[in-house]
Amino acid sequence: MFRNTTEPKVSHSDAIAGFFLGLAHIIGDMYTYYKLLNDVEELSRAGIKTGVVGRSGLGRPIPYARFGSRGGRRVIVTAGIHAREHVSSLLVSRQMSALAAAADRFAAALKSGGIYFVPMLNPDGNLLVYGGADTVPDALKKPLIALNGGSDDFSLWKADCAGVDLNTNFDARWGTGAQNVFAPAPANYVGTAPFDRPETRILRDFTLKVDPAATISYHALGREIYWRFGQSGAALERDRRIAEFVNAVLRYDLIDGGDGFSSAGGYKDWCVSVLKIPSLTIELVPKNYSHPLLDDACIADDFVRNEFLPVRLLQYLITTDI
Numbered sequence: 001m002f003r004n005t006t007e008p009k010v011s012h013s014d015a016i017a018g019f020f021l022g023l024a025h026i027i028g029d030m031y032t033y034y035k036l037l038n039d040v041e042e043l044s045r046a047g048i049k050t051g052v053v054g055r056s057g058l059g060r061p062i063p064y065a066r067f068g069s070r071g072g073r074r075v076i077v078t079a080g081i082h083a084r085e086h087v088s089s090l091l092v093s094r095q096m097s098a099l100a101a102a103a104d105r106f107a108a109a110l111k112s113g114g115i116y117f118v119p120m121l122n123p124d125g126n127l128l129v130y131g132g133a134d135t136v137p138d139a140l141k142k143p144l145i146a147l148n149g150g151s152d153d154f155s156l157w158k159a160d161c162a163g164v165d166l167n168t169n170f171d172a173r174w175g176t177g178a179q180n181v182f183a184p185a186p187a188n189y190v191g192t193a194p195f196d197r198p199e200t201r202i203l204r205d206f207t208l209k210v211d212p213a214a215t216i217s218y219h220a221l222g223r224e225i226y227w228r229f230g231q232s233g234a235a236l237e238r239d240r241r242i243a244e245f246v247n248a249v250l251r252y253d254l255i256d257g258g259d260g261f262s263s264a265g266g267y268k269d270w271c272v273s274v275l276k277i278p279s280l281t282i283e284l285v286p287k288n289y290s291h292p293l294l295d296d297a298c299i300a301d302d303f304v305r306n307e308f309l310p311v312r313l314l315q316y317l318i319t320t321d322i
């Protein structure tokens with residue numbers, strides 16, 4: 001695989017680097033942080049409100065885009081929290097372009113509410129998958145390669161640049177997940193404490209500020225929808241209705257067994273248990289695929305099913321007043 005040889009600077013030069021690395025994208029067929037920066041810049045030029053929610057562990061800006069109103073009902077859509085699931089960031093980027101082109105069609109919903117997209121929460125992990133240890137500062141190269149079993153092929157890496165699995169680092173039954181591990185690793189390490197990583201603190205603070213009515217977190221793979229995390233009573237029924245609405249659109253597998261505690265510390269888990277809002281983890285890509293996933297794993301059908309899901313969920317929240 002083509003590798004960039006210098007630590008990319010976070011600035012407009014990223015867009016230029018992205019252009020050249022885009023050549024590798026054709027070969028490697030992978031949606032990178034550089035491509036995302038270009039896509040967000042294009043949205044901004046088209047008049048969409050864009051900004052930065054904060055900076056990653058290695059200082060890279062984590063972009064967001066807002067469609068519609070700051071008031072009314074709001075939905076947050078996130079992707080790319082797991083490094084190797086870059087296909088989820090590609091999907092969200094396509095959702096944003098599609099919505100920008102179809103804003104008139106959804107004008108009523110976007111007047112009564114808004115959608116906040118955070119397409120790639122883990123840019124350091126994304127670039128590690130793409131370019132290996134050449135994308136991190138010198139002091140981190142050896143330790144990361146050691147964590148990765150001595151290999152500079154990070155194509156299966158899920159964690160951030162500190163070996164923390166960001167989707168186990170939220171304060172929701174932290175450290176109790178069946179697959180959790182307690183030392184830095186390519187996946188499943190919960191960190192030293194909830195929110196000990198900048199990326200999870202950033203998403204927590206952004207979520208508290210936006211105060212959404214619901215959240216969607218895109219992952220891959222399996223074409224499954226997870227929505228439970230210990231809800232009971234009216235919240236359980238409300239969240240089940242919303243999950244069923246979403247699955248009527250997507251026709252994936254709605255995972256409805258047990259209390260949802262087999263995993264823990266995820267963003268969805270925190271939203272459900274602390275914010276008490278309906279929150280969904282959506283796993284893209286059919287089950288017969290396996291990691292590492294190339295961009296074409298997000299086959300056209302997955303894109304068609306998900307294309308307008310966030311705005312349709314917003315419409316549902318507004319019209320049902322759930």
Ligand SMILES: [Zn+2]
Nearest residue numbers: 082085219220
């Ligand atoms: Zn994931």
